[in-house]
Amino acid sequence: MNLHVSTRKGYTACPHDCPSTCALEVDILDDRTIGRVRGAEANTYTAGVICAKVARYAERVHHPDRLLKPLQRVGAKGGGDWREIGWDDALDLVAERFVQAETRHGSEAVWPYYYAGTMGLVQRDGIHRLRHAKRYSGQFDSICTNLAWTGFVAGAGRLAGVDPREMAQSDCVVIWGTNAVATQVNVMTHAIRARKERGARIVVIDIYDNATMKQADTALKLRPGTDGALACALMHIAFRDGTADRAYLDRYTDDPAGLEAHLRTRTPEWAAAITGLAVADIESFAELLGRTPRSFFRLGYGFSRQRNGAVAMHAASCVPTVFGHWQHEGGGAFHSNSGIWNFDKRAIEGRAYQDETIRHLDQSRIGAMLTGEAEALQGGPPVTAMLVQNTNPANVAPEQRLVKRGLLREDLFVAVHEQFMTDTAKLADLVLPAAMSVEYDDIYRGGGQSHILFGPKLIEHPETVRSNHFVIEELAKRLGVDHMPGFGLTERDLIDDLLHASGYEGLASLEAERWLDVQPAFARAHYLDGFGQPDGRFRFRPDWLGMAAPNRPPTAMGLFGPHAKLPEFPDHAEIIEDTDDDHPFRLATPPARQFLNSTFSETEGSRKREGSPVLKVHPADAEGLALETGTRVIIGNRRGEVVLPVEIDGGVSPGVLIHEGLWPNDAFENGEGINVLTGADPAAPFGGAAFHDNRVWMRPA
Numbered sequence: 001m002n003l004h005v006s007t008r009k010g011y012t013a014c015p016h017d018c019p020s021t022c023a024l025e026v027d028i029l030d031d032r033t034i035g036r037v038r039g040a041e042a043n044t045y046t047a048g049v050i051c052a053k054v055a056r057y058a059e060r061v062h063h064p065d066r067l068l069k070p071l072q073r074v075g076a077k078g079g080g081d082w083r084e085i086g087w088d089d090a091l092d093l094v095a096e097r098f099v100q101a102e103t104r105h106g107s108e109a110v111w112p113y114y115y116a117g118t119m120g121l122v123q124r125d126g127i128h129r130l131r132h133a134k135r136y137s138g139q140f141d142s143i144c145t146n147l148a149w150t151g152f153v154a155g156a157g158r159l160a161g162v163d164p165r166e167m168a169q170s171d172c173v174v175i176w177g178t179n180a181v182a183t184q185v186n187v188m189t190h191a192i193r194a195r196k197e198r199g200a201r202i203v204v205i206d207i208y209d210n211a212t213m214k215q216a217d218t219a220l221k222l223r224p225g226t227d228g229a230l231a232c233a234l235m236h237i238a239f240r241d242g243t244a245d246r247a248y249l250d251r252y253t254d255d256p257a258g259l260e261a262h263l264r265t266r267t268p269e270w271a272a273a274i275t276g277l278a279v280a281d282i283e284s285f286a287e288l289l290g291r292t293p294r295s296f297f298r299l300g301y302g303f304s305r306q307r308n309g310a311v312a313m314h315a316a317s318c319v320p321t322v323f324g325h326w327q328h329e330g331g332g333a334f335h336s337n338s339g340i341w342n343f344d345k346r347a348i349e350g351r352a353y354q355d356e357t358i359r360h361l362d363q364s365r366i367g368a369m370l371t372g373e374a375e376a377l378q379g380g381p382p383v384t385a386m387l388v389q390n391t392n393p394a395n396v397a398p399e400q401r402l403v404k405r406g407l408l409r410e411d412l413f414v415a416v417h418e419q420f421m422t423d424t425a426k427l428a429d430l431v432l433p434a435a436m437s438v439e440y441d442d443i444y445r446g447g448g449q450s451h452i453l454f455g456p457k458l459i460e461h462p463e464t465v466r467s468n469h470f471v472i473e474e475l476a477k478r479l480g481v482d483h484m485p486g487f488g489l490t491e492r493d494l495i496d497d498l499l500h501a502s503g504y505e506g507l508a509s510l511e512a513e514r515w516l517d518v519q520p521a522f523a524r525a526h527y528l529d530g531f532g533q534p535d536g537r538f539r540f541r542p543d544w545l546g547m548a549a550p551n552r553p554p555t556a557m558g559l560f561g562p563h564a565k566l567p568e569f570p571d572h573a574e575i576i577e578d579t580d581d582d583h584p585f586r587l588a589t590p591p592a593r594q595f596l597n598s599t600f601s602e603t604e605g606s607r608k609r610e611g612s613p614v615l616k617v618h619p620a621d622a623e624g625l626a627l628e629t630g631t632r633v634i635i636g637n638r639r640g641e642v643v644l645p646v647e648i649d650g651g652v653s654p655g656v657l658i659h660e661g662l663w664p665n666d667a668f669e670n671g672e673g674i675n676v677l678t679g680a681d682p683a684a685p686f687g688g689a690a691f692h693d694n695r696v697w698m699r700p701a
Helices: 059-060 087-105 121-125 127-134 146-156 164-169 183-196 227-241 246-252 258-262 268-275 277-289 300-307 309-321 361-372 398-406 467-480 491-500 507-513 604-610 619-624
Strands: 008-013 024-031 033-039 071-073 083-084 110-114 139-140 172-176 199-208 218-221 295-300 332-334 360-361 385-389 413-418 430-431 441-443 451-455 516-517 585-588 616-618 632-637 642-650 656-658 694-700
Touching: 008 164, 008 451, 024 127, 033 059, 087 413, 087 430, 087 467, 110 139, 110 361, 121 127, 121 441, 121 467, 121 491, 127 467, 146 300, 146 309, 146 451, 146 616, 164 183, 164 295, 172 183, 172 309, 183 199, 199 277, 199 616, 199 619, 218 277, 218 619, 227 258, 227 268, 227 277, 227 309, 246 258, 246 309, 268 277, 295 309, 295 361, 309 332, 360 361, 361 398, 385 467, 441 491, 441 604, 507 516, 619 642
Parallel strands: 110 385, 139 360, 172 199, 172 295, 199 218, 295 332, 385 413, 413 430, 585 656, 616 642
Antiparallel strands: 008 024, 024 033, 071 083, 071 430, 441 451, 451 516, 585 694, 616 656, 632 642, 632 694
């Protein structure tokens, strides 16, 4: 006899590190169980479409391997031996070890380390409240956005752009530096609508034939790190052929004459030699842009993964400016709307008691920090105690060998608050089981769109797991700072405070509406009332070192990377990790379709669809080394070596190697993941980790 299961529908937001921040509809089967997850039809950006991995979210929430009890290490670090411990005893231990670290080395010896495992503002950012109250070391968030954000704001002056839903009103959609099919599915929703309804052409610019390139009408495959050269050639042609909008340039930009003079030598032939593109393809693309006022540039986070990414992003954003595309509906550029929210997070983050003299540590350089490099430690004490929330540095951070060596230090206490036994949790002293997004209240905003979304608690979490907010509040009590402003409030209290302090109506209104669309008006989004620079003009000549970047490091940290080599005008900046005689290949490590960073790599549905870790190699390179599909190779550089099977793929360029996704380290033959090979050296001018910018050698294993 079949029993009918009564379901009700809940509404929430995807919590994961994706610009789409989809509005979700969730089937609730009972007080502790969710069923099917769908995109919200009524949300005009999500438009009913979500990625396959989040559609299978119930598989993750109810996974049999989910962490359910606090565990304390017994035996050697990383040995895999644990004993169960109660929550009170576990939190007492964390507080005790934090106090010990502070007593021996000062408060800066404690480093709360976090990132984007959830994008909820309460559960993610509440760790700062404890940090500031206790004067623990700060964290400079460089690992993901910095190069792209800096490059966009260098020109436009504000981290905001054309309403991404306007892609549907475009006649040419340029998707540059993002594999949207895999990482931002909603970009494709609106781009394909433009193709169907308006006959728009979709142009994709990337470094290999990924899923988005395969959906393009025009696919331009560049050598890694050469985006700036293509952008310069497109602008050269615009000035040469008279398709540059000179009236627009005179009104809205800083130095169009200087730019034109600079670009005279940046010919299509010059760019072809650098990018590997055919001259005819560059000319054809420039001609398309010149006759298509409604050209929409969707600029992605691939720019943040190369050492010259800030320069490349700036150059790409200059292209629609030279053509005057910003003036038209469905024209202009978009990277992120992170500058439109104006959120006041003082209560959530405890900013009222933040001490600016406390050092900040660069999250990308966690390996150098934990292995005691004095320069990375800003001249301060060693880090001897950590709380890790929402991130998995033993897998996702660059220079993995250094990271693991540091985490295995006997004098370092590490508590990891996690949902699964990640690579970082395996190296911890204490593992605390964490709640998931459908099990608590939080608030979200979509960097890739314009909605503020409420994510309410839909089901009860397992009795033995706790939210991030709970852990921060309980540690504050044990450490004697729970009387300070911002502590003692519920998640809902903090959300309501955030909204009112930021000039919005409170939580009751947001909860009733489910989301709030705060997209700026057309004239502001298209910068028709002036760009976000002091004089209202787009900067072709950016002030790289003096600009007010959205994520500029504290003054005490100084400038990063080879900042003296940043060019005066948009250009190809030769500050990448290029090949040499000993390292003849470029390695890029772009995202996999079924994983999100290291999240979802634990679910069976995602792992089955991804298969196993492989290295994509061009047929000519394979022939030169007598490789066949399935042949095991070793790839390496000064940072280490990794063993991988080869997949021969004509969609990559000669001399370029592609490894997709962040697989758990134990999915690799020697138990070391791909980030053994990636560098943590800070990129110019304000830092960032260049995950797609690595030179390596390769030989048969």
